[in-house]
Amino acid sequence: MAFSPCGGFLATAGMDRTVRLWDPHTGDALGDPLMGHTSGVDAVAVSPDGELLASGGGDETVRLWSRSTGRHVGAPLTGHRGAVRGVAFSLDGRLLATASWDDTVRLWSSATGRPFGTPLRGHRNAVRAVAFSSDGGLLASASMDRTVRLWDPTTGRPVGPPLSGHDGGLRAVAFSPAGRLLASASRETVRVWAVPASAMASN
Numbered sequence: 001m002a003f004s005p006c007g008g009f010l011a012t013a014g015m016d017r018t019v020r021l022w023d024p025h026t027g028d029a030l031g032d033p034l035m036g037h038t039s040g041v042d043a044v045a046v047s048p049d050g051e052l053l054a055s056g057g058g059d060e061t062v063r064l065w066s067r068s069t070g071r072h073v074g075a076p077l078t079g080h081r082g083a084v085r086g087v088a089f090s091l092d093g094r095l096l097a098t099a100s101w102d103d104t105v106r107l108w109s110s111a112t113g114r115p116f117g118t119p120l121r122g123h124r125n126a127v128r129a130v131a132f133s134s135d136g137g138l139l140a141s142a143s144m145d146r147t148v149r150l151w152d153p154t155t156g157r158p159v160g161p162p163l164s165g166h167d168g169g170l171r172a173v174a175f176s177p178a179g180r181l182l183a184s185a186s187r188e189t190v191r192v193w194a195v196p197a198s199a200m201a202s203n
Helices: 197-201
Strands: 010-013 018-022 041-046 052-057 062-066 084-089 095-100 105-109 127-132 139-143 147-152 170-175 181-186 190-194
Touching: 010 041, 010 052, 018 041, 052 084, 052 095, 062 095, 095 139, 105 139, 139 170, 139 181, 147 170
Parallel strands: 041 084, 084 127, 127 170
Antiparallel strands: 010 018, 041 052, 052 062, 084 095, 095 105, 095 127, 127 139, 139 147, 170 181, 181 190
16 A cells, blocks of 8 residues: 555555555545456555556556546556566656566556566565665665565666575565665564665765
8 A cells, every 4th residue: 555645645455456545534435446457456656746556466467547537547567477566656756666476676667658678687586575765776676585686777787786684585675765774574574774885876
């Protein structure tokens, strides 16, 4: 689930194949469910301006939605060969990152829905979550292979070695507001990492 940047609505992803919007103050549904996925929806994100939503599901697709109309924006984004478990917009809203059960991360232009570069490969198991740093210079991915990887979203190249130390597969990842710290979570533990100075300097 994800709040809009201004906190005016909450978006939720459901196994009933829908995305729903809610008023967080009253608990009332806002408009009709967003329907189009053919399998359960696993992830949802809201663009920084609050006008675009992205959802990923078990049907291996990513869908973009207009907040104002509640309708699809363009065709489904296809290319993943496994369920899409994580979606994240860059701070400027221009890029969308997606994490999949096919062990890859993909980047897309949110304006056109077209792939941005080639798939980011390196994880050895399903990728569950992605997050952009606040300046957009780094992308982090968390995988069931127990590692976090950092990427340069502009070039698609890895930044530094994988961050390892968890005893189980990872389910979530997040940058601190300043981008100097990174948190990752498995089923039982959370680890906080100092983002390597070399990674920050390279961006």
